[in-house]
Amino acid sequence: MSDTPDDLDMLAGEYVLGTLAGGDRRAFEARLKVDGAARAAVARWADRLAPMGEVLAGEAPPESLWRRIDAQMQAAQSRKRTHRGGAQGWRTFIGPRNRTLVWGGLGAIAAVVLAVFMVLGPWTGGARLPREVYASAQFNGEAGAPRYRVLVSADRRTVHVDPDGPAPPAGRVHELWVLEPGGAARSIGVLDPSRPLNLTPPEGVGAFLQRGAVVAISLEPEGGSPLDRPSGPVLLAATLAAPV
Amino acid sequence: LARKAGDQDAEVLADARREVNELVRRSAEGDRAAFRMLYDKLAPQLFALASRMLRDRAAAEDVVQETFLTVWKRLDRFDPALGSASGWLVVIARNKCLDRLRSRVRTVNEEEGGLAELPDLSQSPESAAISSSEAARLRRCMEQLSAQQKEAVLHAYFNGYTQEETATAMQAPLGTVKSWVRRALQHLKGCLET
Numbered sequence: 482m483s484d485t486p487d488d489l490d491m492l493a494g495e496y497v498l499g500t501l502a503g504g505d506r507r508a509f510e511a512r513l514k515v516d517g518a519a520r521a522a523v524a525r526w527a528d529r530l531a532p533m534g535e536v537l538a539g540e541a542p543p544e545s546l547w548r549r550i551d552a553q554m555q556a557a558q559s560r561k562r563t564h565r566g567g568a569q570g571w572r573t574f575i576g577p578r579n580r581t582l583v584w585g586g587l588g589a590i591a592a593v594v595l596a597v598f599m600v601l602g603p604w605t606g607g608a609r610l611p612r613e614v615y616a617s618a619q620f621n622g623e624a625g626a627p628r629y630r631v632l633v634s635a636d637r638r639t640v641h642v643d644p645d646g647p648a649p650p651a652g653r654v655h656e657l658w659v660l661e662p663g664g665a666a667r668s669i670g671v672l673d674p675s676r677p678l679n680l681t682p683p684e685g686v687g688a689f690l691q692r693g694a695v696v697a698i699s700l701e702p703e704g705g706s707p708l709d710r711p712s713g714p715v716l717l718a719a720t721l722a723a724p725v
Numbered sequence: 726l727a728r729k730a731g732d733q734d735a736e737v738l739a740d741a742r743r744e745v746n747e748l749v750r751r752s753a754e755g756d757r758a759a760f761r762m763l764y765d766k767l768a769p770q771l772f773a774l775a776s777r778m779l780r781d782r783a784a785a786e787d788v789v790q791e792t793f794l795t796v797w798k799r800l801d802r803f804d805p806a807l808g809s810a811s812g813w814l815v816v817i818a819r820n821k822c823l824d825r826l827r828s829r830v831r832t833v834n835e836e837e838g839g840l841a842e843l844p845d846l847s848q849s850p851e852s853a854a855i856s857s858s859e860a861a862r863l864r865r866c867m868e869q870l871s872a873q874q875k876e877a878v879l880h881a882y883f884n885g886y887t888q889e890e891t892a893t894a895m896q897a898p899l900g901t902v903k904s905w906v907r908r909a910l911q912h913l914k915g916c917l918e919t
Contacts, residue, residue: 524808
């Protein structure tokens with residue numbers, strides 16, 4: 482990202498205050514999933530502004546609220562247990578502690594890159610893999626989130642996308658975006674969750690498909706976002722990196 | 726003497742933070758009693774804030790519920806080196822409120838968005854003793870803002886107003902509101918660091 486630490490800090494401040502809105506907010510949320518400096522800036526603003534709410538007299542919610550939360554935690558836990566086919570402790574459900582994933586509470590973390598798929602040689606259906614791959618990214622959401630692998634050809638005129646996960650709800654589509662260094666999102670195209678695709682990025686967009694650039698997937702109405710930015714929620718973000 | 730009192734405040738604050746962070750750590754290891762204690766400690770403030778922003782107690786309960794479930798699923802990802810657990814929970818809860826507000830159609834008029842409706846930072850309830858020194862510091866920095874800068878920040882924080890809505894409520898041009906907010910944030914950052 483090309484912005485200065487001060488710019489980033491102001492963006493983070495506006496994000497925490499809530500004045501960063503619309504497409505700018507969604508673009509910043511996508512960035513938070515992959516940019517540790519942005520997450521740290523948000524955490525600092527969270528601490529600066531958190532005492533603001535203390536002016537309101539705290540009020541304990543009704544006890545029934547805790548029972549609802551507790552019931553949902555137990556239900557989630559028993560689903561997980563059934564899924565794993567054996568009794569597992571709460572800790573197992575929560576998963577391994579991973580402190581390097583700092584502040585991931587701000588959104589689903591998408592794993593970055595990697596070459597596993599390349600080694601496995603995925604099924605590529607009608608769309609050929611680029612002969613020479615310049616960069617790749619792997620979208621790995623939490624359970625139930627879409628999964629896609631993205632490969633950018635050496636000439637950056639082709640973006641090959643392999644789906645490997647749940648399709649969007651009926652009447653909605655997944656759209657792939659790349660973020661400009663300034664944070665604005667540029668559409669690469671609408672994805673097909675049932676088969677690999679070769680997308681041709683619109684004129685001028687290929688230049689942003691650099692290693693280190695953030696790519697993101699949003700949920701959109703059929704045909705893609707009616708706006709020049711995501712109109713629906715950004716589901717996942719990942720960073721383009723050199724193929725290993 | 727004043728310095729000593731300040732040091733003591735800072736210690737009390739650090740203890741309160743450590744206590745909440747410790748509850749998150751224990752919860753992440755599967756200690757459900759710790760998670761319940763975390764809820765008891767933070768839910769009242771989150772509920773008050775969500776009720777204030779949404780002006781709907783049932784929706785505020787839903788937000789608190791979603792917030793704690795989100796936190797529960799992500800306990801292992803919290804890093805105390807970056808910030809306090811309470812700050813983390815407030816951001817999650819406010820973001821959930823903002824999402825709800827943005828999906829509603831609402832009309833802002835001066836009367837309902839007026840200054841009289843905004844919390845008065847010069848009055849802090851006794852119940853807010855937990856990190857009162859930190860709140861006092863923020864309050865002092867807020868008081869140094871111009872009246873409009875302060876009002877714009879309060880509209881955003883407590884009403885969840887977009888800058889357009891604040892411009893309507895304050896009868897000011899959007900560009901002016903944007904610069905009030907930016908300058909206010911710049912001032913708060915500098916003021917809170919000293």
